[in-house]
Amino acid sequence: QQQVKQSPQSLIVQKGGISIINCAYENTAFDYFPWYQQFPGKGPALLIAIRPDVSEKKEGRFTISFNKSAKQFSLHIMDSQPGDSATYFCAVPRGGSTLGRLYFGRGTQLTVWP
């Protein structure tokens, strides 16, 4: 049973363009909604996270938009760079407490062409 639906599966963007990755969840969740970034041969690392009482959070070129009523959130990467080429995962806390029990999306492989 898929709790988190992430799209698209792959994304190709030109340098300087905007990358947008979407995530929809099914369960009722209360805590932080994180996005993770993973480079080949490495473990995932937290990129940015948002609390559900906030509609948008921006950190540098990365922005999360959150729509609680629609149970959707998205990652926007402005001015995409070749160094952003990686796999991105959204995650949703399991039940009412994060405690690391996260449902992960299936990932989006982003390629940024120079």
Next chain:
Amino acid sequence: NAGVTQTPKFRVLKTGQSMTLLCAQDMNHEYMYWYRQDPGMGLRLIHYSVGEGTTAKGEVPDGYNVSRLKKQNFLLGLESAAPSQTSVYFCASSQGRNTGELFFGEGSRLTVL
């Protein structure tokens, strides 16, 4: 600061063999987890621990056992390996606060023939 260290990084097993993956963290985190990552499937939680001496099942626990005898270590065991357990295994730890932040190791790639 090493963070989360996994050993071994690579291993090839024959069906029916057993092995143990070791995870060590030096951040004094209470919570530790084992995930597996398969192509197109994201990360799925196998087992987790909320403190020394505790373990609990995640989404896909069948065929695996774990132990947390020391706070800094979390072991994942395969008693009788099957080809379906070919995967990349990631250990992670967290402080336990509700921030959504897990610290991952670099992974252990296991192939079962």
